[in-house]
Amino acid sequence: MSHVEDELNSQPECWTRAAQEAGRHRDALPEPGERVAVVGCGTSYFMAQAVAALREGAGQGETDAFAASEFPHRRPYDRVVALTRSGTTTEVLDLLGRLRGTTRTTAVTADPATPVMTAADDLVVLDFADERSVVQTRFATTALTLLRAHLGLHTDAVVADARTALTADLPQGLVECTQFTFLGRGWTVGLANEAGLKMREASLSWTEAYPAMEYRHGPISITTRSTATWMFGEAPDGLAEQVRNTGALWIAGGLDPLAELVRVQRLAVAVAAARGLDPDRPRHLTRSVILAS
Numbered sequence: 001m002s003h004v005e006d007e008l009n010s011q012p013e014c015w016t017r018a019a020q021e022a023g024r025h026r027d028a029l030p031e032p033g034e035r036v037a038v039v040g041c042g043t044s045y046f047m048a049q050a051v052a053a054l055r056e057g058a059g060q061g062e063t064d065a066f067a068a069s070e071f072p073h074r075r076p077y078d079r080v081v082a083l084t085r086s087g088t089t090t091e092v093l094d095l096l097g098r099l100r101g102t103t104r105t106t107a108v109t110a111d112p113a114t115p116v117m118t119a120a121d122d123l124v125v126l127d128f129a130d131e132r133s134v135v136q137t138r139f140a141t142t143a144l145t146l147l148r149a150h151l152g153l154h155t156d157a158v159v160a161d162a163r164t165a166l167t168a169d170l171p172q173g174l175v176e177c178t179q180f181t182f183l184g185r186g187w188t189v190g191l192a193n194e195a196g197l198k199m200r201e202a203s204l205s206w207t208e209a210y211p212a213m214e215y216r217h218g219p220i221s222i223t224t225r226s227t228a229t230w231m232f233g234e235a236p237d238g239l240a241e242q243v244r245n246t247g248a249l250w251i252a253g254g255l256d257p258l259a260e261l262v263r264v265q266r267l268a269v270a271v272a273a274a275r276g277l278d279p280d281r282p283r284h285l286t287r288s289v290i291l292a293s
Helices: 003-009 009-026 043-057 090-099 139-150 154-169 189-201 238-244 256-276
Strands: 036-040 063-067 079-084 104-111 123-127 179-184 206-211 229-231 249-252
Touching: 003 009, 003 256, 009 123, 009 154, 036 043, 036 249, 043 063, 043 079, 043 139, 043 189, 079 090, 090 104, 104 139, 139 256, 154 238, 154 256, 179 189, 189 206, 189 256, 229 238, 238 249
Parallel strands: 036 063, 036 079, 079 104, 104 123, 179 206, 179 229, 229 249
Antiparallel strands: none
16 A cells, blocks of 8 residues: 555544644634635645635635745735645745744644744644655645634534545546546635646646636536546536536535545545556655755
């Protein structure tokens, strides 16, 4: 079993622990009414998109998401939350350094022995969800679970759906597809983006991701019989039929959207195996991007 497989299979236990510990981290996480930016790079950026939509949708306050390198420094925030598994990513550390003394910052990380521990004002360490693999799975979803629980949006049903996602067979014909499109709405747009990234990283697949209502505005033109179109959450009316009419494989996300992401992680590993690839050694990637000064 690869590191990726081992780590993605541990997610139900990680999510349960994160939800239990959310209250202990309350003081380090955004308070209702704060104007917040959530930042990250790669997978962490897509989790930031999901967190921002969830928090603002829950009426907790205006919340934006940015890639750490694209943070708008002229825009005022009460708090910036940085998601960083490694705690060493150059863009995140540079941003926290620039914000020191002007904006309160919180870092959510997996490694307590990294520079981010002194770069941020407040810290949440999820070391039980750290990973050996380059490709992120459990840390990203555990950090999102912690923040969902902090917002009062996590339930035991989410963990139950994750267990189902790990045991149920993938849809027939899915592994053989040559192109994968992931769609979301609201907070699941970030999950769709992450699903596409996971497939690219682990299996070198051709993937795309869009807000679901945007799919009709051009992207559907590439859909063929070798395409799988996967919906995170409830689909817009008529979209499933329209996609099926192209001959593509439509995958309706019946589980909690975060559990659907676990199914995509499994798919990425399965496609990698079918193509003779090692998901623990993705091409051109390292566990953390550290740039020379």
